[in-house]
Amino acid sequence: MGRADERRARQRGSHRGAPRRSSKAGGKSGIRRFFTWKKILGTFFGLCLLGMAAFVGLYLMIDVPKGNAAAVQQSNIYKYSDGSTLARDGEVNRELVDLDQVSKEVRMTFVAAENKSFYGDSGVDFRGTARGLLNTLSGKGKQGGSTITQQYVKNYYLTQDQTVTRKLKELVISLKVDRQKSKDDILAGYINTSYYGRNAFGIQAAAQAYYGVDADELTVAQGAYLAALLQAPSQYDWAVATDTGKKLATDRWNYVLDNMVAEGWLSSGKREGMKFPVPENPKGAPGLQGQAGYMVEAADSALMKQLVARGTAADLEEAETMVKAGGWTITLNIDKKKQAQLEKSVESQLTSKLDAEKRDVDADVQTGAASVDPKTGAVVAMYGGVDYVKHYMNNATRRDYQPASTFKPLILAAALEKEATTQDGRPITASTVYDGTSKRPVVDDGAKVGFSPPNEDDVDYGDVTVQTAMNKSINSVFAQMGVDVGMDEVMKTAGELGMDVEGVKSVPAQTLGTMGASPLEMAGVYATLDNHGRKVTPAIVKSVKHKDRSVRFTDAVGEQVISREAADTVTSVLTGVVDDGTARTSVRENPARGSQLVAGKTGTSDCNKSAWFIGYTPKLVTSVGVFGEAAKAGTTRCGKEKPVKVKAFSQVTLQGAAGGGRVNGGGFPAQIWAAYTFGAMDGVSRFDLETDQGAAVRPTPTPSATPAPPTPSEEPSSEKPTTKPPSSSAPESSPEETPSDDAPTSPSTSPTSSPPGGIELPEDPDDPQGPAE
Template sequence: MSSHPQRQTDRGTAPLPGRVPTGGVPAQPPRPPGAFLQARKQARKPRPKRTGVRRFLPTWRMTLGGILLFLLLLTGAFAAGYLLVEIPPANATAVKQSNVYLYADGSPLARDGEVNRENVPLTEVPKPVQHAVLSAEDRDFYSESAVDPKAMIRAAWNTVTGKGRQSGSTITQQYVKNYYLAQEQTLTRKVKEFFIAIKLDREKTKDQILTGYLNTSYFGRNAYGIQAAAQAYYGKDCADLTTPEGAYLAALVNAPSAYDVSAHPENKARADARWNYVLDGMVKEGWLGERERAAMTFPKPGRTKAPPGMSGQRGYLVEAINTYLSGSGAIGEDTLQAGGYRITTSLDKRKQKAMAEAVKTQLMSRLSTSNPVDRYVRAGGASIDPQTGRVVAMYGGVDYTKQYVNNATRRDYQVGSTFKPFVFSAAVDNRSTTQDGRRITPSTLYDGSNRREVQGRSGPTGYRPGNEDGTDYGEITVAEATDKSVNSVYAQMGEDVGPEKVKQTAIALGVPKDAPGLAEARQSVALGVVNASVLDMAKAYATLANHGKHGMYTLVDKITKGGQHVSLPEREDRPAISRQAADTTTMMLRSVVANGTGTAAQSAGRPAAGKTGTAEEDKAAWFAGYTPDLATVIAVMGQDPKSGKQKPLYGATGLDRINGGGYPAEIWGRYTAVALQNTAAKSFRLDLQPGAEAEPSEPAESASSGSPSASSGSPSGSPSGSPTSSAPATGGSSRPPSTAPSRSPSHAPTTSPVTPPDEDEFFPESDGF
């Protein structure tokens, strides 16, 4: 028996306190409560401190807490929005107001007509037409909720990243916008639209919402709703629409002005693509058979009926103003159509009248109902103040109710040789040289032989453009080639400069970058195969007149609604080309008026620069010109009033052909003389390219101009600083005095004016679209 007393425990025998157990090892005292956890804590290595960037990063606990807080706030905001936002009564769009248009002096120009809307039940809209609209705007309408958050986020992202403004709205949201809310693109409106759409989806059936959408959407041509659109485009009730017709109307909802092929024939390719998109979507959704789809052709809409009060020039002007406002982003197209705006335009009432009278006196009064070619004649004009960019006058056609297409803004005719000054401007601006290294100036010599093969840096190009009437000019200066519009010289110059540089210069001056014939930047671009509008060319020539500075043009001076001013885009001048490039081009174009193909423009009675142009097959004749304070472009075009096809003007008004130096230049001269009457004539102040010689003498002032004689002066910044010389820039050669030569029948009418025919008889209510 051991000499050490022990005690019994539930875990066995343990030594008594204070006793040393057998073996000589003292007994350990019992551990206090929590000692084990404390020991582990002491044994654990201390957590390293957060250093560097990690100090500023949130912990996972903070991140999780932030997400939970965000979700809580989002849920609360959604609940609050749903409870607070009520479905309002119908907005003013449902009861459209008129817009009032004023001249720059505040006198009335036009007032648009009443809203064109006729509501129809969904049962009167054929199923294929319903499906076409769904294919175009919201293919998941019947299966989705009232809103599509994914589409909204995607649209917002595309807008922010510059891929174009997109709405991401379902048909329900679009209906809410059309019927209940204003059209402005604001965050407040989008939030209201979101909650009203959710509530509306709970209170109305999908069919009721689709019915409202079809009856409130704007389709263009002043047509609200599918029934009005069917009448406006196809002259039938919507119940009688075919599937291709319904697909075209569905395509219009996205952007009516962008897809209306009647107002703008150049929209045909874009409209056709959108139409195909709608039909292909119908096939994809199982709403249309592939065989039936393959047999469909584009349904050309019928003639357009102008709204009441839009006769004469008023309709053309209102259309151009509305297009400008929507295109510049000042007011959305659907917002503008809601009405209630008071729009003060930049149009000068006196100049507007002068342009209309000039076209009528110089051209329209010479047309005869007995000459079938005279039925093809169309005219367009646009006039801009170069310093301000304000459009002061525009001529769109004989009457908006008879010829609906605006000849001032259409972009389907080639500009011809009026493009050549852009080639020379590009040469000077880029300091270009000929193939053998000579700097291109007005006195640079070129081979003007007819059908001379254009030479590239690596040899012949195979391109052999012909001169007008097949004329061989031999060795000729650039200035003389400009006077006589020699194609072989400018084709070679375009190759020397480079088609891409020519293209970029034209765009900088004001020609649309997507203009047909320009985008490809081919060799022939130098000869004016580009399609641009009269207004486009007026903007470009205004840039030359403004010494190479280009500013955004404007048709509107002021807009108010309900007494509140509406913001307009600000004009920002930017250098398009160097002043020397613009001014040296001006000097050569002065010679065209003084001694070249544009002598008829001398009738303006003041210093002028300009260029004539003729499209291929003589389907259009142009004159583009400017004084220091007014840039104006006039075009005479040929178009069959029945088929809408472009037609040559051979035989019009009894002449063999119509050139830019004939009617267009004469209209330009008469208009400019009246438009600037009683204003002091200004001389060109030019900073010329080194090597360019002095400008030609100024033509004598006409007795009817009512302006004082222009004083001569030295070109501003001229290399020599000497007074203006009377010798033109021809590389040293002299020219005859600046007198207008006798004009051949191809350039001017030889018959006396006749009584204008009855317009209702002469201009049928169809433009072939």
């Protein structure tokens, strides 16, 4: 069949068709006819030519600009909540130095760290730039690989924004700058414009901030650390770095020096003799004296975290650069009058009584405090230390001291929220009876768990109610209660209330508050209780303005994290600590109190390294911590243990401070709290409690000599709670009374009933003197 016949057959719909022609016979398929090697190569070269033409166009269009605003840093303005100025910060801590003021070996540490081919390249790493562009387009964030020239261009001519446009400009300008300037000028510009952390811009400021020397006095080891810092200033700052951060900093330091040896810039002999140069502890920036520096630091930290949370910055390093660039107006929630009252209270109740010339221990006393509005979460006052310039660490936000017995209310909150029961099946309430014998082994399902904590001064209380155990801060009771509830549930509730419990083990020893916590953190936890179980996250920043961007903060008051009844019951129980417990003398009997009802809890950690009082009214929650921090290297002891050597800034005992004995939570911390709170109150406020348990409702009776598991009829009656303040006949256990050594006395609702246990009660029985188990 010829081709004409085949065509006619197809037109008639015939199924007869010509047989397919084999490709082997020389025919080409449709795809192969379309994609030929000539066409593919032509297309590739065409795209290359277009790319080259586009790049040439960009090169001709983009000029090297003048140094931009990011290179000439602005001040940040910080305001009180009423709009008045608190502080100005941001006069850039920078002093430009010529390259010949930095030794050649120190200069080369930066080259070894960032760009070994610096002196021979064209100023651009095309592969690294392409990788950065691809990551930007794919949303993977910023990517390393830039040359020193590119980083200098970004610092001085451009911005830190991670966009395709900025990266293309960086590429073109870097090529031009490399042709227009010498390599030494570029390197000088790079080390002078880079940010090293500690508010230090440039190598001269960094040398002073980390080693207290000028740039021309830096050793190679010190220079290698500063060069390593540029990768992650906050993470690698030795004074605040985590163990992981210190390891990364050390690894980076070694990497820099090893590169120098490999390139022949440092002899292997010198390298082997070098030890890691631990930097000095940081000092506050000038102009931020007193409490201003602490508040500015806390506000900056909150802003940086929010920039990351909102996606404005890729990480905290980038956020820090943005904040330190200046141009921000930050209004804090700090109330000017309350702040002044808090500072005055710390001065009158504690610091005025310290004399380091007479007593060495007085130099070791540090105070931190935070005050929060439980309805809004606003941090209305903060005390970070004696002076930001003299003591850089913010005592209000530091988390390295144990909160001790201030953790006990969280155990009770967990018990009430989870409707937990004792080992014999009794519901845990304010009236539940526990054995308060010191060092009583904690049991779980009939078996000992290997934990038997002593009470303060090893006091045996016998059978006591939960209310009395909270009033007297009885360790043995709450250790058992924690196991009854389940330590996993206790730690979960603590986290829901606002404690940072990530990585904290759920073991019985945590019932003594052996994890770390800050006064600000604990103020948030107690504010959540005060706010009837709705989560309160302390917020120091009220609002932020910037000419280029806006930042919206998350609401400080969140969802209900525990039931209102559970939270209100804990509040009711905590009023007993003030009226009949460890805070009685300092708070209840304070003449400025008037008729204000107060809830709170004391805490004193092992070896008396920290002492706390966290108290609240319906309108104000304030956490006060007094900490023992070695002012200089020396020796310290814990109880009867042998003296041990400690470094400066180590945790040490407060014993003997201000010429007294043991510093208890019911002492200086409670006194500071009372002077501040009763001076800052705007009239008397009432707790609105939905509970029928606790001291705010009615006095807790002393248990009978032979307590039995209560039946439902023996649980507290359903009488309506009261929010009225206690009368002058509020429940009280006088330490002067000494009941017999026999079994506890009979139940009594008399406010003057004797304390259980048959011994005289100490004034402030918080936690044991010995180390927590």
